[in-house]
Amino acid sequence: xxxxxxxxxxxxxxxxxxxxxxxxxxxxxxxxxxxxxxxxxxxxxxxxxxxxxxxxxxxxxxxxxxxxxxxxxxxxxxxxxxxxxxxxxxxxxxxxxxxxxxxxxxxxxxxxxxxxxxxxxxxxxxxxxxxxxxxxxxxxxxxxxxxxxxxxxxxxxxxxxxxxxxxxxxxxxxxxxxxxxxxxxxxxxxxxxxxxxxxxxxxxxxxxxxxxxxxxxxxxxxxxxxxxxxxxxxxxxxxxxxxxxxxxxxxxxx
Amino acid sequence: xxxxxxxxxxxxxxxxxxxxxxxxxxxxxxxxxxxxxxxxxxxxxxxxxxxxxxxxxxxxxxxxxxxxxxxxxxxxxxxxxxxxxxxxxxxxxxxxxxxxxxxxxxxxxxxxxxxxxxxxxxxxxxxxxxxxxxxxxxxxxxxxxxxxxxxxxxxxxxxxxxxxxxxxxxxxxxxxxxxxxxxxxxxxxxxxxxxxxxxxxxxxxxxxxxxxxxxxxxxxxxxxxxxxxxxxxxxxxxxxxxxxxxxxxxxxxxxxxxxxxxxxxxxxxxxxxxx
Numbered sequence: 001x002x003x004x005x006x007x008x009x010x011x012x013x014x015x016x017x018x019x020x021x022x023x024x025x026x027x028x029x030x031x032x033x034x035x036x037x038x039x040x041x042x043x044x045x046x047x048x049x050x051x052x053x054x055x056x057x058x059x060x061x062x063x064x065x066x067x068x069x070x071x072x073x074x075x076x077x078x079x080x081x082x083x084x085x086x087x088x089x090x091x092x093x094x095x096x097x098x099x100x101x102x103x104x105x106x107x108x109x110x111x112x113x114x115x116x117x118x119x120x121x122x123x124x125x126x127x128x129x130x131x132x133x134x135x136x137x138x139x140x141x142x143x144x145x146x147x148x149x150x151x152x153x154x155x156x157x158x159x160x161x162x163x164x165x166x167x168x169x170x171x172x173x174x175x176x177x178x179x180x181x182x183x184x185x186x187x188x189x190x191x192x193x194x195x196x197x198x199x200x201x202x203x204x205x206x207x208x209x210x211x212x213x214x215x216x217x218x219x220x221x222x223x224x225x226x227x228x229x230x231x232x233x234x235x236x237x238x239x240x241x242x243x244x245x246x247x248x249x250x251x252x253x254x
Numbered sequence: 255x256x257x258x259x260x261x262x263x264x265x266x267x268x269x270x271x272x273x274x275x276x277x278x279x280x281x282x283x284x285x286x287x288x289x290x291x292x293x294x295x296x297x298x299x300x301x302x303x304x305x306x307x308x309x310x311x312x313x314x315x316x317x318x319x320x321x322x323x324x325x326x327x328x329x330x331x332x333x334x335x336x337x338x339x340x341x342x343x344x345x346x347x348x349x350x351x352x353x354x355x356x357x358x359x360x361x362x363x364x365x366x367x368x369x370x371x372x373x374x375x376x377x378x379x380x381x382x383x384x385x386x387x388x389x390x391x392x393x394x395x396x397x398x399x400x401x402x403x404x405x406x407x408x409x410x411x412x413x414x415x416x417x418x419x420x421x422x423x424x425x426x427x428x429x430x431x432x433x434x435x436x437x438x439x440x441x442x443x444x445x446x447x448x449x450x451x452x453x454x455x456x457x458x459x460x461x462x463x464x465x466x467x468x469x470x471x472x473x474x475x476x477x478x479x480x481x482x483x484x485x486x487x488x489x490x491x492x493x494x495x496x497x498x499x500x501x502x503x504x505x506x507x508x509x510x511x512x513x514x515x516x517x518x519x520x521x522x523x524x525x526x527x528x529x
Contacts, residue, residue, distance in 0.1 A: 090427030100422035114426035
């Protein structure tokens, strides 16, 4: 990460409390342009909540979120916050564990929905853009199918194309391969790798796929009980972690 | 082999459909015997059949207008019940509670007889709006009444759409209204159509209550002739059979519609899992 380039994502002191459960305890995170950050850690450590705070699907209890220069400061909902929230969401793409494709829309309709509805793009232009996104993830031939007729791997690739069609500044992946049959994981990881290495997409990925992390991530960040306790390039972190908790987790999963 | 085993072995030779047909035939025979036991005046029935049948178009018209009014009211009611706006939520909560909690026949009388009494407070040109004919009153009452019931159907339909759908739409930057209109409602309406068909069938029968304020529909005609000649059962049997026939026809079309709607959601054709 170039130190002088403005980060695409910048979290400061992000806390998230559900009831009396403090899931995030004041997290700071910067993600630079073109950087791929993998967040890893035990389930329940707050990884997904952290990711969902970036596009404000979870609203932080306190702290601030900044994406592509749009700043959101935690606080009660008002017009300004809601507008910042939508601005941030239209600049981020999110890929969910269980795809969440729109079942009543065909593949291409899934992909052009947001450009047309949110960005008011003319349908013909959105179609061209949508087809480019579908080609990028290798499912252009399925454009007129309905999601129910796709395999899990195809569904997730369409979900990636749907997010790409908004031309986001950063892509967020929330355990994108956890719901897939083992033989379908590879095709999704290959698309993500291509996005990271060929297209230079800025990405924040929550995953248990340590092989992918070592190969693709610029930085890996270890989450433990609501804190990011250690981060660094894979080559340094794997085998050279300073914190015993990071070392123990890596030894267990690798 | 005992008797039961032999019967079961015999029974296995015939298809379920054949056995079902036999059951239906037996039911009709029993109905025919029952009909004969009443010693109905069939000549009288045949004589007045055309007069009663002439009420069918009005019955269908009232039902269709009623459902056309009920659907938008139900949609508003459902959105209101799910709304975080206290005014909208409160009004629709009252609407659903009050209308479902009072008899349809009372509502019909309130609209037909009660509204005109309020006309005196309205400015002159608007007074006409308070004094409604029997058909308009009936359609209004049916629409408002069924709208309240169907609001609960639509609400369940909206709630049946998974939260993941809402999150996916919001993650793409869609507003709450866009999410509702483009993502949630289309899926909610699909699951709401079969129960809405049921409501329509129920409405065909409840349209008979509109006859009580003097609409010349099916039930009104049947009871009028019945009272006039002191042969109430004869004409009411005719009315019952016509209502049954009407609802059966609509049930048939409802079944076809449901199968057609399921189509987009069923994996069919070749290779759903092909890669």
